[in-house]
Amino acid sequence: MRAMFIFLIFAATGFSQTNTYNISFENSTHHEAVIKATFPEIKSDTFEVRMSRTSPGRYALHEFSKNVYGVKAYNSKGKELEIFREDPYSWKITGHDGTVKIKYILFGNRADGTYTQIDETHAHLNIPATFMYSEELKARPVEVSFDTSQHPEWKIATQLKHLENNTFFAPDLYYFMDSPTEISDYDMREFSVNGKNIRFVLHHPGTEQEFQEYFEKVKKIVLQEKEVFEELPNYDFGEYTFLACYMPNVSGDGMEHRNSTVLTDVTSLSEGGMTENLPTVSHEFFHSWNVERIRPDSLEPFDFTEANMSGALWFAEGFTSYYTNLILTRAGLLTPEAYVESLNGTFNYVWNSPATEFFNPIEMSYQAPFVDAATSVDPVNRENTFISYYSYGSVLGLALDLKLRKKGLNLDDFMKLTWQKFGKPEVQYTISDLEATLVTYAGKDFATDFFNNYIYNSKMPDYENLFATVGLQLERASKNAFFGTSVKTDSNGAVIYGNIQRNTPAYEAGLDKGDRIIEVNxxxxxxQNSFDTVLEKYKPGEKLRLLIERHGQTFRKVVTLTEDPTYTISIDPEAGKKEIMARQKWLSGK
Incomplete structure (x- = not known):
């Protein structure tokens, strides 16, 4: 019920207990911002401020305090106060007079959905990466002023409520932290859908004509996604904002928020972004329903001090990934042939992964804190133990949609039901709630079979028969010999450069990452030109007698080749009229 809470707060006026921030960019050349914060009417003797350790939409830890320095604290009269540290994330202040004023310097030089970048082109601000906060004052409203005097051409785009000039409002800490902000000399287009304003802010080096062409594509995506749920969400201030930054100094990403999304990419519209950047638009906007409002209870309340784990990411992220290219196809931005071809990479990645031996989709989702833009220095065995919940959920969404269509139903209507039950009233769901909703929609036997086999366990659906119902065919890509791992060839031989997947010829032969193959038979x-050139001479079932160098020692291994396990999904040229009509109904716009 967060939306109602927001408006109740906003309806009140004359707050004396409002936390205020000011951020300025005098040293943007060197990626620094100066931030001042005022926290009035503090009741505790020892006052603590923190930097977040994570960010809404992310699940791993990012330790934003590492880029904060020059921290000073003052009371209401300007007297400097003592600060002491008990951990790397917080600052404790004593001796205040009921008001604490903080001043610090922030370094930021990565523009994506997680971090902050300050330079001479823009201030790209992810709020948790930028502003200190007080946990004890999290229910208070927030006002933030952006000082752009050093860059008078800059404008401010954000889902925060505009008050006046460069000052904006958030009803509480949660909304503030969930409100990324792009400050630059951007362009903007907007249109209205059923009284709700959709804005597209674009910071880019291109032309107005390019932006207009791109914006027309964005509008088609918005309207097709609306048709899935039959309505747009009730955006808190009547507006949804795409914050796109297609610049050479950013890092590619997309990150959803309650009433906005961040879109970053180095590919400009003139260099391929006109089509290449659209999938992120499609994916992130779908999140304004699925994950922002159709929300797992495991992500509420969001914890800014620890990693956030959910077993529902196969649905929240994975089903959203399924709709990403499907929506582009329905919007006429991707041909049916191109859509079917796009299924191949994700399908083969999931289908051929040995990780299903260890984890089901729920357990894959649990690993998000280790893989969602997380970093580590020790080697991991993801090739054998992990399937991205984006990909796993995507192929399960595909299977569920085709299974439902066999019954005369469809995934759109199931998503619409989850919206009505959980998203629109903003009641968080559990995985058992999703199963119960599928029971309501498709019957107990159908729902129990799907969840028991594919969600609580890691079996694979019968894709060959499911594809056939919509006039697609699933065939082996080739009968070529399969070695089973990635190999790079240089002047000293061929080197295995990735972990070797279980149940492959290379794995069974005892090869390992880093092995240098000197001789083959x-x-x-x-x-040879490449190791692939060597493989072309052999057939499945034949043996490769290898001379290997490992850790300075040479020895021999024998690899028995198998048939390439890759599949190809394609449109069946001999499909019947019924199947062709089913495919058209599935892929056509509404």
């Missing part, structure tokens, strides 16, 4: 590898 007595033939020097470095005399």
């Amino acid at each position: 007595g033939e020097d590898v470095w005399e």
